[in-house]
Amino acid sequence: MENGVDRKSALNALENFINIKLQNYESKRNYDYGPAAHENVSLLSPYIRHRIITEEEVMARAISKFPLPKIEKFIQEVFWRTYWKGWLELRPKVWADYKESIKKNDINQLYERIISLNSGIDCFDSWTQELLETNYLHNHARMWYASIWIHTLKLPWSLGANLFLNNLLDGDPASNTLSWRWVAGIQTKGKSYLAKDWNIQKFTKNRFEPKESDFSAIPAKVNYIDYKMNSIKFHEANEFDWDQSGLLVTSEDMHVLSSNRIDFPLQNAYILALTDTEKANYSKNVSNFKQAISLSNKELLSSHIQDIEMQSMDLDQIEQITSWAQQKNIKNIVTLACPCGHVRDFINILKNGLKKESINIIKIYRDYDMKYWNLASGSFFNFFKKAIKKI
Ligand SMILES: Cc1cc2nc3c(=O)[nH]c(=O)nc-3n(C[C@H](O)[C@H](O)[C@H](O)COP(=O)(O)OP(=O)(O)OC[C@H]3O[C@@H](n4cnc5c(N)ncnc54)[C@H](O)[C@@H]3O)c2cc1C
The missing domain is CATH 1.25.40.80 (Serine Threonine Protein Phosphatase 5, Tetratricopeptide repeat)
Incomplete structure (x- = not known):
């Protein structure tokens, strides 16, 4: 970056x-x-x-x-x-199903094939290289790439989404999963996105001159599921005592100082840069980036929070957070509520683990999220x- x-x-x-x-x-x-x-x-x-x-x-x-x-x-x-x-x-099962579909596939063999840059489609190989080296792709390149992956190469959309999530610095469970679903034609029923040679040539200013035959004119067959919609219940935090609480800061929502629901200055905070699942899957560049932004956040927060502990990368996260809370005599771990994704999945597991120790997890929703999410x-x-x- x-x-x-x-x-x-x-x-x-x-x-x-x-x-x-x-x-x-x-x-x-x-x-x-x-x-x-x-x-x-x-x-x-x-x-x-x-x-x-x-x-x-x-x-x-x-x-x-x-x-x-x-x-x-x-x-x-x-x-x-x-x-x-x-x-x-509103439809968290989409994320759960996406994760399941990754587990069912042999990812490594496919990714090795993709990163050998031998697809025979120049622009596609060039974007693979850009993704792996810079951890960013332009929005149009993401659309074209996903379209070639799904409709031309006939590969499962979820494996392409997973490659993006693990390699983009902005990799995001919602924007990424749902954009891939949209290209595949399962986000809006019957509407898929088919990349075209002339469009790529025009909007890359002739950097690429793909052949019409590189692109499928017919969308790949995909399995459409009509997911039932929940409404989002924003459970307001019950009254709790900040003196017995510690703040858990995650890389999902780092600018905690802008929340009007947290009473700074605070005594204790714990910074979680990466969950164990993220650590196991994200590329080195993405993991390093999340650690670096978390470290600089620690510095920023140090004038508002007396004692900040930062995750140690090689230890189990549940154990680390539990022992941090016990040592500091923390009864409530307060955190800004995360949207659907790996971090929220981790916090749900953590919550169960902490129950045994009589430590609560208290989620605080931002006004912004409460104002807009239910409109979607x-x-x-x-x-x-x-x-x-x-x-
Ligand atoms: C297949 C596919 C996968 C994607 N995966 C991700 C992802 O994992 N994470 C991610 O943040 N974005 C994702 N996007 C959306 C979009 O491509 C990027 O947000 C955008 O390219 C980021 O570059 P920018 O900051 O220069 O965007 P700009 O064009 O400068 O847009 C300004 C800001 O608006 C937001 N934004 C713009 N376009 C979108 C969009 N389509 N969806 C959501 N937010 C948007 C971003 O926060 C961005 O920083 C994906 C799009 C596609 C088609």
Whole structure:
């Protein structure tokens, strides 16, 4: 990643984008100029995905500089993340089924084939290389890549999604899983995304000249499931005593200082950079990135929290957190509620483990998430119509 990993770098990158690039974002954003040349998009996603900067503040800064109609496309893009999170939250079984489907397949053999860069489709191999080396792909490249993976190479969508999740610095359970489902044609029934040679040539400014025959004109057969929708119940935290509590900070939502529900200064916090599952699956670059952003968050929080413990990478996480809570005499572990994904799965297991020790996990929802997630029951455009009125 070109910029630094701390919040100051994220805020600088945001200001830089707003001052220089935002006014032309809508007309320029669709072009993929290739590695080290993505100057037409914000590249903010690794920061926003981990809430080093929040969706809310990104939109507020942009709107403070330009009238909303002039930058509506950018606001829409930021809202896509919120929409996907809400959509998955309403249908968590989609995430559970995705994880199951990965387990059933022989991933290693397939990935070895993909990373040998011998698919016979130049642009596809080039994006594989860019993904593995830079841990970023332009939005269009992600769409084209997923389309070739699913509809041309006839590979299972979930294995492509898994390759992305493990290798993107912004890898996100909701945006990633649901975007892959959308390309496959199972997110919106009957609508799949088929990449076209002319489209790739045009929007890569002739960096690639793929052949029409590289692309399937017929969508791959995929299994559509009509998932039943829950409503999201935001269980408000019961009254609890902050003196007997410690804060668990995860890489899902790092800017805890912006939550109006946490009473700073605090006595104790624990920083979890990576769960055991993430450690086992994410590429070295992604794991290192999560450790680096967590370490810089520790520094940022040190003037607001007296005693901060950071996860040790080679020890079991449940044991570490339990012994941290016992040593500090913590009865409540308070954490910002995570959306569907590996970290939330871990916290649910942790919660059961801690019950035996009479330690509670208390989840605090952000106002922003409570305002928007339940609006994601239908299409994005339905969501956006309602969401934009609430900014
Ligand atoms: C198959 C596929 C997989 C994807 N996987 C991920 C993923 O794992 N994590 C992830 O963060 N995004 C994912 N995206 C969405 C999108 O490609 C990236 O968010 C975007 O390319 C990030 O680059 P940027 O910050 O320069 O975006 P910009 O164009 O500058 O957009 C500004 C911000 O809006 C948000 N955003 C933009 N487009 C989307 C979108 N389609 N969905 C959600 N948020 C969006 C991001 O926070 C981004 O930083 C995926 C898209 C596809 C098609």
